[in-house]
Structure formats: C-alpha cells, structure tokens
Amino acid sequence: xxxxxxxxxxxxxxxxxxxxxxxxxxxxxxxxxxxxxxxxxxxxxxxxxxxxxxxxxxxxxxxxxxxx
Amino acid sequence: xxxxxxxxxxxxxxxxxxxxxxxxxxxxxxxxxxxxxxxxxxxxxxxxxxxxxxxxxxxxxxxxxxxxxxxxxxxxxxxxxxxxxxxxxxxxxxxxxxxxxxxxxxxxxxxxxxxxxxxxxxxxxxxxxxxxxxxxxxxxxxxxxxxxxxxxxxxxxxxxxxxxxxxxxxxxxxxxxxxxxxxxxxxxxxxxxxxxxxxxxxxxxxxxxxxxxxxxxxxxxxxxxxxxxxxxxxxxxxxxxxxxxxxxxxxxxxxxxxxxxxxxxxxxxxxxxxxxxxxxxxxxxxxxxxxxxxxxxxxxxxxxxxxxxxxxxxxxxxxxxxxxxxxxxxxxxxxxxxxxxxxxxxxxxxxxxxxxxxxxxxxxxxxxxxxxxxxxxxxxxxxxxxxxxxxxxxxxxxxxxxxxxxxx
Numbered sequence: 001x002x003x004x005x006x007x008x009x010x011x012x013x014x015x016x017x018x019x020x021x022x023x024x025x026x027x028x029x030x031x032x033x034x035x036x037x038x039x040x041x042x043x044x045x046x047x048x049x050x051x052x053x054x055x056x057x058x059x060x061x062x063x064x065x066x067x068x
Numbered sequence: 069x070x071x072x073x074x075x076x077x078x079x080x081x082x083x084x085x086x087x088x089x090x091x092x093x094x095x096x097x098x099x100x101x102x103x104x105x106x107x108x109x110x111x112x113x114x115x116x117x118x119x120x121x122x123x124x125x126x127x128x129x130x131x132x133x134x135x136x137x138x139x140x141x142x143x144x145x146x147x148x149x150x151x152x153x154x155x156x157x158x159x160x161x162x163x164x165x166x167x168x169x170x171x172x173x174x175x176x177x178x179x180x181x182x183x184x185x186x187x188x189x190x191x192x193x194x195x196x197x198x199x200x201x202x203x204x205x206x207x208x209x210x211x212x213x214x215x216x217x218x219x220x221x222x223x224x225x226x227x228x229x230x231x232x233x234x235x236x237x238x239x240x241x242x243x244x245x246x247x248x249x250x251x252x253x254x255x256x257x258x259x260x261x262x263x264x265x266x267x268x269x270x271x272x273x274x275x276x277x278x279x280x281x282x283x284x285x286x287x288x289x290x291x292x293x294x295x296x297x298x299x300x301x302x303x304x305x306x307x308x309x310x311x312x313x314x315x316x317x318x319x320x321x322x323x324x325x326x327x328x329x330x331x332x333x334x335x336x337x338x339x340x341x342x343x344x345x346x347x348x349x350x351x352x353x354x355x356x357x358x359x360x361x362x363x364x365x366x367x368x369x370x371x372x373x374x375x376x377x378x379x380x381x382x383x384x385x386x387x388x389x390x391x392x393x394x395x396x397x398x399x400x401x402x403x404x405x406x407x408x409x410x411x412x413x414x415x416x417x418x419x420x421x422x423x424x425x426x427x428x429x430x431x432x433x434x435x436x437x438x439x440x441x442x443x444x445x446x447x448x449x450x451x452x453x454x455x456x457x458x459x460x461x462x463x464x465x466x467x468x469x470x471x472x473x474x475x476x
Contacts, residue, residue, distance in 0.1 A: 014422040017184055021348065032179040033427065056410040057352075059418055 002067045004043040004051050008035045012062035019054035019063060026051055035062075042068075080253075081120070088112040092120050093150070093362065093385055094252060099459045103402065106390040114374035121150050123382040125367070126390070130398075130414070132374040133391035136365060136384060137418040139373075140168050143365035143384060145421060149461055150364045150383045151252045161310035162303060164421065171420055173294040178307060178424045181229070181284055187431040190225065194432055197224045197234075198439035206443060206472070210450060213331075214324050214468040221436050222319035225428070226311060231283025232272060239268065244317050252460050262309070269308045273301060284311075311425070318360050319429045321464020322415075323436045325358035326351065328465050329404060330437070331449050336406050341445050344438065350406035351433045356413035357404045359389035360464050363417065388414045389463065446474045 006026060008019070015033040019026070025047055027035045043051045043065075055063045084095045087105050092098065098105055109116050110128040117125050127133045136143050144167050146157055160166075163174035180186070201220055205211040223237035243261040251258030272285055280286040288304045330337045340347055365384040372378065392413045395401040416423035423429070449455065453469025 014419065015179065016416065016422060017427060018352075020184065029183060029185075031183070032176060033183040053409065057412060059412045059414055059416075059422075061412070 004048050005066050005068055006037045006041045006043060006051050006055070007064045007066075008037055009062045009064065010034070010036075012060045014060050014062075016059050018057045018059070022057055023047065023050035023054040027054065088116055089118070090120065091116060091118045091126060093126075093387075094459055096459075099457050099463075102389070102463070103393060106387070106393055110390070110394065113376060115376035115378065117382070121152060121383055122154060124150050124385055125373075125378055125382055126385040126387055127373060128387075128390055128394075129374065129396065130391040130394040131396070132376075133386060133388060133414065134418050135373050136386060137414075137421070139371070140171075140420065142367060142369045142371040142378070144368045145171075145365060147366045147383065148364050149248070149252065150385050151258075153255055154383075155255060160302075161306045161313065163307075163424075164310050164314065165306075168420070174303070174307070175420070175424065177288065177291050177293075177299070178311075181287060182424050182427055184427045184431075187427045190229065190428070191431055191435060193228055194221065194225050194435045195439060197221055198436055199443075202439065202443050209473065210469070210471045212453075212467055212469050213327050214320075214465045217440070218323040218327065218436065218465075218468070219320050221323060221432055222316045222429075225432055226315045229284045229428075230272075230308070230311070231281050231285055236268075240265075240312055240316060244313055247313060248317060248461050249459055265309060265312065266305055269305050270301075273304065314423070315425050315428065317458065317462050317464070319425075319432050321360035321458065321462050322355060322358070322429060323433050324465040324468055325360065325463075326354040326433060326437055327440065327470070328449075328455065328468055329354060329358065330441075331447055331468075331470050333404070334446075334448075336404070337441070337445070339406065340437070341441055344441075346407060347438055348430075348434055349408070351430060351437065352411050352413065353404055353406050353408045354433070355415040355430075356392045356398065356408070356411055358464075359392050359413070359415040360462050361415070361417075361423075362387045362389060362461050362463070363421070364461075388417060444472050447472050 013034050019035050020029050026038055028038050029035055051065050055065045081092055084090055084092050087108055114129045114132040115125050115127050127136055146165055148164055163171050166174050201217050205216050223240055224234040227234045243265045246257045246261030276286050276289055291299055293299050340350055363386040365386055367378055367380045367382045370379050393401045416426040447470045450469035450471050455465055456467040458464055458466050
C-alpha cells in the first residue's frame with residue numbers, strides 16, 4: 001500500500017488550526033498559530049483518514065496530501 | 069419588546085419589497101430570518117447591489133465571498149461595517165481595519181496570545197464562569213439564556229485576558245450595542261460608544277505605565293512594532309477596541325445560536341450528551357449554519373467578481389454567513405448536520421483577515437455548550453416567550469427564553 005505524505009502550504013495557511021484540532025499527530029502549530037506538518041510529513045500507518053479529514057476541513061485549502 | 073434590538077429599526081429605511089435590487093441587512097425581515105432571502109439573492113446573481121448605504125454590493129455565493137476576501141488590492145478593510153454614512157476614518161482598530169503592508173505586522177502582535185495552547189490555559193476560568201452563571205438561575209427552572217448566560221461568558225473571558233475587572237462587563241456590552249447596532253444609523257451613538265471605550269482604556273494604560281502586569285494590555289504595551297519601537301498608545305488603544313468589539317457579541321451570538329438550535333432539536337441534544345466527544349464537530353456545524361459575523365469591504369478599484377462588474381465607491385457586505393449556506397459548497401447546506409465530516413466553513417473569514425480570536429471563540433463555545441448540557445440536559449424554548457435576534461453586522465439571539473426539564 002502506498003504511503004501518504006502531507007504538506008502545509010505556508011503561503012496559504014492562515015492559522016485556522018482545524019488540522020491541528022482534527023489530527024494533532026500530524027500537524028503542529030508555531031508561535032503564531034500557523035500549521036506545519038510534523039517531521040517530513042509522512043503519514044504513519046493508520047492515520048490516513050485523519051490526514052484526509054484535516055485536508056477536507058482546511059478553509060484555505062492549504063493542505064496537500066500526496067501518495068508516494 | 070421595547071428593549072429588543074430589532075425595535076431600534078428606524079423608519080427612514082423603507083421596508084424592502086425588492087430584495088434582489090434593494091437589499092437591506094437591517095430590515096426586520098432579514099433580522100428575523102435571513103436564510104430565504106440569501107437563497108433568493110443567490111438564485112438571482114453571485115453579486116447583488118443596493119442603492120442603500122450609499123451603494124453596497126453583496127456577494128451571495130461562497131466563491132464570490134472568497135474572491136473578495138482574497139483580493140486586498142481592489143477591496144480595502146479600512147471600513148468594516150456597512151452604515152448609512154461614511155464619515156472620515158478616525159478610530160482605527162488594527163489589524164482588522166488594516167490593509168497590506170501594514171496589516172501583517174499589526175496582526176503578528178496579536179497572534180501569540182490567541183493560539184490554541186494559550187486558550188487551554190484560559191479554559192478552566194471559562195468553565196468556572198459558565199458554572200457561576202448557571203448557579204444563579206438553575207433553581208428557577210427557566211431563564212433567558214441570552215441575557216443570563218451567553219451574554220456574560222465572552223465578556224468575562226476577554227476581561228480576564230486583558231486584566232480588567234470582569235464586573236465592568238455591562239459597560240462593554242453597552243458600548244458594543246452603540247457601535248455595532250445603533251451606530252449603523254446614528255453617528256452620535258457610534259462616536260459616544262467609541263469615546264467612552266477609549267477613555268476607559270486610556271486609564272488602564274496609564275495604570276500599567278506605572279505598574280505593568282502580565283495581562284494582555286501590558287503585553288501589548290511592551291510589544292515592539294516593525295520599526296523596533298514600542299507601539300504608540302493610539303495603536304494599543306485601537307487593538308484593544310478591536311478585541312473588545314470583536315470578541316464579545318460575536319461569541320455571545322455563536323453560543324446563543326447553538327443553544328437555540330439545541331433547545332429546538334432534542335435528538336441533537338441527546339446525541340451530544342451520549343457522545344460528548346462529538347461536541348467540537350457540532351460546534352463547527354453551528355458555526356457554519358449560524359455564522360454570526362458579516363464583515364465589510366470598500367471597493368477601491370473597479371474589478372469583476374464571479375463575472376459581475378464591481379465599481380469603486382461602493383461598500384461590500386461580505387457575508388460569510390451567506391457563503392456558509394451555499395449549496396454549491398455544502399451538501400444539505402440548509403440542514404444542521406452535527407457530525408458533518410467535510411466543513412470548510414468561513415465563519416471566521418478567509419485569507420489574511422482570519423479572525424484572530426477564532427481559537428478563543430471555539431474554546432468558549434465548546435465549554436459553554438458542554439457545561440450547559442452537563443447541568444441542564446433537557447430544555448426547550450418557552451412557548452410564552454419570544455426569541456429576538458440582533459440587527460446588522462452580528463447575528464445571534466438577544467432574548468432566548470427557555471424552560472428546563474423534559475415537558476411542561
């Protein structure tokens with residue numbers, strides 16, 4: 001099965017923090033509340049649904065999910 | 069109902085008979101139930117126009133609202149309330165009234181105190197505030213939930229953050245009513261509200277010049293602007309005005325609409341009591357379906373939005389609430405689906421002006437609904453009372469009479 005990878009586009013993120021709330025295992029916030037993928041963005045097995053949930057709830061469409 | 073905000077509707081606005089070409093967001097019909105009006109406007113065009121308010125557009129679709137929110141070149145935030153008059157701009161409230169390039173540094177200053185982690189520290193106080201309020205009316209078996217509960221939670225929370233007395237809340241509520249509701253049509257009310265609020269904060273600034281604390285006012289006074297210098301008093305005062313105006317009746321409205329929905333929908337109430345982990349998801353849906361805040365922009369340069377020409381000199385009623393009811397964006401947009409999975413709602417705006425207090429509002433709403441449901445699991449609208457809604461820029465219940473218990 002292919003691995004998912006996530007990336008937060010820093011030009012688009014406005015700090016709504018929906019991703020952090022829905023998938024705290026995959027996203028972290030900086031001091032200004034803007035989101036970043038944790039590590040290199042590789043989604044651990046079993047957290048695929050959370051990655052998609054975060055992606056589909058970002059109001060700024062700032063989260064990219066790709067299959068490796 | 070002489071004390072209800074909708075009674076303040078002044079006769080000089082003739083009642084609307086043609087919504088598509090002559091809309092008016094202060095008309096009592098809109099105040100009472102705007103949803104069918106938005107549907108009619110959306111069916112007519114992605115952007116509609118009225119000659120009222122010295123000329124004003126309204127985007128009716130999610131797409132058109134988004135285009136305007138992202139376009140800071142043609143649309144300025146220097147005026148953020150659609151009013152009958154457009155006097156010279158005096159009382160700024162950065163960053164909400166700022167455009168690029170001034171916007172970003174002003175906003176960066178306010179972001180760290182409002183992160184989700186910072187809100188976690190405030191949460192126990194908010195939980196205590198909710199229970200102190202409930203203690204005062206739970207034995208009565210009924211209450212006006214807007215006047216006794218939802219109204220006081222955000223005021224006390226923001227006062228706590230700013231380091232000002234929670235008991236001054238009634239003053240704040242008065243100023244906000246003058247600025248956001250009466251001020252749409254009456255410049256004297258607006259100026260008097262702004263003047264009194266500014267005077268109040270000036271004295272708190274003076275106190276902290278001698279004796280800084282660890283509250284948000286002191287933090288702002290100690291913060292440095294992009295030039296490395298401390299912020300001017302005017303900048304600090306503007307940001308304090310913003311926090312008070314933006315942080316209070318918005319969340320008051322959002323909590324009120326959530327309780328209004330739950331009072332009328334026993335199935336949702338029972339499900340949230342059985343599955344409290346679902347409450348944050350339900351809060352997002354209440355934010356979508358009953359978004360309290362409509363913003364505004366001023367057209368600076370002629371452009372086209374969703375194919376519609378937009379001319380300078382007009383205001384724009386930037387209705388995030390209408391965008392959030394657009395069926396092209398949300399399936400079953402008119403239904404409240406408390407476990408809605410995909411929800412890119414724009415209740416806190418889109419783009420650079422995303423509400424700086426969104427994490428605070430979400431925390432307050434979640435805690436307020438959780439604590440209410442724990443203590444008052446069964447409640448319903450009082451059939452002998454009347455629910456009234458605020459007029460204008462922020463929509464939420466201002467009277468919300470409810471009875472506790474399962475049946476009459």
